[in-house]
Amino acid sequence: MGRRARDIAIQALALALIVGAIVYLADNAIANMARRAIASGFAFLANPAGFGVPMTLIPFDESSTYGRAFLVALLNTLLVSAVGVVFATILGFTIGIARLSRNWLIARLAGAYVETIRNVPLLLQIFVWYFAVLRALPPPRQSLSLFGAVYLNNRGIYVPAPIVDARFEWIAIAFGVALVVAIAIARWGRRRREMTGRPFPLAWAAIGLPVIVLLVGAPLVQWETPVLRGFNFGGGAGLIPEFAALAIALSIYTASFIAENVRSGILSVPRAQVEAAYALGLTRGQTLRLVVIPQALRVIVPPLTGQYLNLIKNSSLGAAIAYPELVALFGGTVLNQTGQAIEVIAITMGVYLLISLAISAAMNRYNRSIARVER
Amino acid sequence: MSWLRANLFATPLNAALSLGGLVLLYLVLAPAIDWAIIEARWSGATRADCGEHGACWVFVKARLGQFIYGFYPPAERWRIDLAFVLLVVLAVVLRRRGMRTIVASGVGYFILAAFLLVGGAFGLPTVETTKWGGLMLTLVIAITGIAGSLPLGILLALGRRSRRPVIRALSIAYIELWRGVPLITVLFMASVMLPLFLPEGVTVDKLARALVGVVLFAAAYVAEVVRGGLQAIPKGQFEAASALGLSYWQSHGLIILPQALRIVIPGLVNVFIALLKDTTLVLIIGLFDLLGMIQAALADPNWLGFAMEGYVFAGVVFWVLCFGLSRLSLRLEARLAHNTRRV
Numbered sequence: 001m002g003r004r005a006r007d008i009a010i011q012a013l014a015l016a017l018i019v020g021a022i023v024y025l026a027d028n029a030i031a032n033m034a035r036r037a038i039a040s041g042f043a044f045l046a047n048p049a050g051f052g053v054p055m056t057l058i059p060f061d062e063s064s065t066y067g068r069a070f071l072v073a074l075l076n077t078l079l080v081s082a083v084g085v086v087f088a089t090i091l092g093f094t095i096g097i098a099r100l101s102r103n104w105l106i107a108r109l110a111g112a113y114v115e116t117i118r119n120v121p122l123l124l125q126i127f128v129w130y131f132a133v134l135r136a137l138p139p140p141r142q143s144l145s146l147f148g149a150v151y152l153n154n155r156g157i158y159v160p161a162p163i164v165d166a167r168f169e170w171i172a173i174a175f176g177v178a179l180v181v182a183i184a185i186a187r188w189g190r191r192r193r194e195m196t197g198r199p200f201p202l203a204w205a206a207i208g209l210p211v212i213v214l215l216v217g218a219p220l221v222q223w224e225t226p227v228l229r230g231f232n233f234g235g236g237a238g239l240i241p242e243f244a245a246l247a248i249a250l251s252i253y254t255a256s257f258i259a260e261n262v263r264s265g266i267l268s269v270p271r272a273q274v275e276a277a278y279a280l281g282l283t284r285g286q287t288l289r290l291v292v293i294p295q296a297l298r299v300i301v302p303p304l305t306g307q308y309l310n311l312i313k314n315s316s317l318g319a320a321i322a323y324p325e326l327v328a329l330f331g332g333t334v335l336n337q338t339g340q341a342i343e344v345i346a347i348t349m350g351v352y353l354l355i356s357l358a359i360s361a362a363m364n365r366y367n368r369s370i371a372r373v374e375r
Numbered sequence: 376m377s378w379l380r381a382n383l384f385a386t387p388l389n390a391a392l393s394l395g396g397l398v399l400l401y402l403v404l405a406p407a408i409d410w411a412i413i414e415a416r417w418s419g420a421t422r423a424d425c426g427e428h429g430a431c432w433v434f435v436k437a438r439l440g441q442f443i444y445g446f447y448p449p450a451e452r453w454r455i456d457l458a459f460v461l462l463v464v465l466a467v468v469l470r471r472r473g474m475r476t477i478v479a480s481g482v483g484y485f486i487l488a489a490f491l492l493v494g495g496a497f498g499l500p501t502v503e504t505t506k507w508g509g510l511m512l513t514l515v516i517a518i519t520g521i522a523g524s525l526p527l528g529i530l531l532a533l534g535r536r537s538r539r540p541v542i543r544a545l546s547i548a549y550i551e552l553w554r555g556v557p558l559i560t561v562l563f564m565a566s567v568m569l570p571l572f573l574p575e576g577v578t579v580d581k582l583a584r585a586l587v588g589v590v591l592f593a594a595a596y597v598a599e600v601v602r603g604g605l606q607a608i609p610k611g612q613f614e615a616a617s618a619l620g621l622s623y624w625q626s627h628g629l630i631i632l633p634q635a636l637r638i639v640i641p642g643l644v645n646v647f648i649a650l651l652k653d654t655t656l657v658l659i660i661g662l663f664d665l666l667g668m669i670q671a672a673l674a675d676p677n678w679l680g681f682a683m684e685g686y687v688f689a690g691v692v693f694w695v696l697c698f699g700l701s702r703l704s705l706r707l708e709a710r711l712a713h714n715t716r717r718v
Contacts, residue, residue: 007538007539010539010542011539011540011541011542014541014542014545015541015545018545025572028571028572028573028574028575029571029572031575032570032571032572032573032575033571035575101392102382102385102389103382103383103385103389103392103393103396104382104383105382105383105392105393105396105397105400106392106393106396109396109399109400115698116694118697119648119693119694119697119698119701120652120690120693120694120697121652121653121655121666121693122652123655123656123658123666124655124666124686124689124690124693127666127670127682127686128682128683128686128690131673131682131686132682132683132686135682313556313557313558314557316557316559316560317557317559317656319559319659320656320658320659327557327559327560327563331560331563335567341567341568341571342568342571345560345563345564345567345568348560348563349556349560349564352555352556352557352560353552353555353556356554356555356556357551357555
């Protein structure tokens with residue numbers, strides 16, 4: 001038999017095996033579902049759910065549908081992931097840079113942090129924050145208070161929230177405009193520097209405008225502070241302890257991995273680059289900003305993407321403390337009520353898969369844009 | 376003195392950082408030492424032996440048997456000990472043996488250990504897997520997971536580098552699919568969805584279902600690590616193998632894989648560490664690994680309020696295992712770099 005024929009035969013066999021296995025499993029599933037009288041299809045998404053959810057970003061009550069419950073769960077997953085990504089990045093970069101500090105004590109402290117945190121299971125850390133730390137906080141009446149505006153108790157964290165009125169909307173619009181203008185200025189400045197070589201105080205122009213709008217705008221908005229009513233706080237915005245525990249644990253855990261990526265990224269920039277920058281008369285800050293960080297980022301970004309993806313996938317551990325995210329609310333509560341295991345789990349896995357693929361695609365694009373241009 | 380000066384107080388900023396670090400260290404360590412050692416209670420057997428402040432390690436002591444062996448009957452615990460000792464002996468003996476010996480004795484050990492733990496013949500009473508738990512279950516899942524996923528992972532890695540497009544596409548689809556979803560959803564799938572796919576009347580043990588999920592999941596990660604090893608083998612090796620007239624499987628079995636697998640051992644240890652930490656997730660589908668046993672013990676009305684003690688104990692156990700393994704991985708990497716240095 002020729003090589004080509006054998007190639008085709010082997011591939012056909014592999015395909016036939018896979019298809020055969022799928023048909024066999026599907027056949028079993030159909031028979032099993034018929035016997036247990038489990039409905040199939042996605043019609044259940046339009047049925048009323050009949051349960052409440054302790055934390056929702058969009059209005060949800062007992063009469064809302066399973067489809068809306070899915071949306072609530074997805075938004076909660078995305079919210080805790082976004083908060084986790086922001087804090088993990090800040091903490092991770094700080095620790096990673098601290099680990100390279102010339103100060104012996106600081107470097108050792110950062111090293112101890114990394115080695116302690118990343119060798120303990122994340123679920124255990126979530127439990128520590130949820131069951132051992134947040135549960136040990138005082139009850140609402142003896143809340144810990146910060147400036148009489150932020151309250152912390154065993155039911156959660158309560159912070160002032162802006163009242164959404166016409167004035168708030170104007171300030172929000174102004175902030176958006178400032179952000180767009182700042183980005184435009186930064187881009188123009190960078191292009192000018194690339195064309196003419198003249199530096200432009202990029203960072204200040206970019207960050208300054210939105211910050212000024214925020215500083216001027218914040219006191220103008222009317223804030224609603226939380227007040228103790230009956231057994232718990234009302235008014236303002238409350239974060240349930242499940243959210244707080246999950247967000248804290250995810251940030252701290254992921255930061256220890258990001259710190260290692262940052263450290264190896266900075267170490268990968270050859271020492272000669274720094275010396276060359278000094279020889280050209282660049283200051284320490286300029287060297288860091290214009291020479292070291294752009295080159296280090298090239299090494300940091302790919303594993304950093306991986307860490308972000310891990311964080312999003314790890315947010316599913318919220319199921320263990322009943323934070324209403326995808327796996328707990330949709331894969332748990334909805335699955336138990338409808339019994340449609342295949343559909344529910346397929347949707348849940350599909351969402352994670354889509355998020356993963358979308359983020360890797362976006363990061364790959366970014367990665368190409370900062371890749372070294374070989375001449 | 377000069378060391379202090381150079382490393383802690385070189386500049387005013389540095390001195391401020393050092394002082395800040397010291398204050399932080401004091402703020403964290405002082406209460407921790409006070410709680411865990413100075414004020415802690417070590418001796419006793421009941422709740423009454425616990426103090427007002429400080430940790431009560433009596434709780435951990437009273438439950439230690441369950442934390443390690445789960446609900447395994449105390450009279451049969453020697454079987455777990457024996458399986459563990461055999462594993463350690465095997466690991467030491469096999470350290471520098473050839474691939475074939477390692478695989479053969481690994482399979483042999485696996486069968487022997489499964490028989491020891493399950494029992495049911497030669498006078499050993501059967502112990503249901505529902506009674507398994509604690510650290511023992513954690514290790515069973517992690518070790519079975521890595522050992523079981525190795526063959527599948529190697530096949531997937533080879534498949535991903537295959538010149539046959541269908542095989543390559545199937546392998547890539549498998550790897551990316553499993554790597555894109557969280558382990559919890561895989562365990563959920565194994566526990567609620569898998570029974571639906573089996574023929575009528577066939578039931579599979581809950582632990583076995585979880586193990587299948589863990590193996591399928593870990594295989595995708597193992598595949599990527601092995602692929603890295605395969606890519607590191609110089610092209611000349613492949614060409615030399617086929618110049619000698621070796622077939623695909625001969626050249627891979629005799630030339631390529633022995634080299635590639637040796638390179639990826641540190642990477643595989645890292646997959647194992649991640650897996651060891653991830654075994655805690657099985658508590659969500661109702662299996663009692665080490666953390667699951669601790670959660671169960673915390674719900675005991677006689678011992679309410681000792682969450683921190685339980686978690687610190689579990690944390691220390693996991694930390695010692697994972698940190699030890701990561702040092703091992705570093706050492707293997709260093710030895711590898713030494714052995715493969717070009718002359």
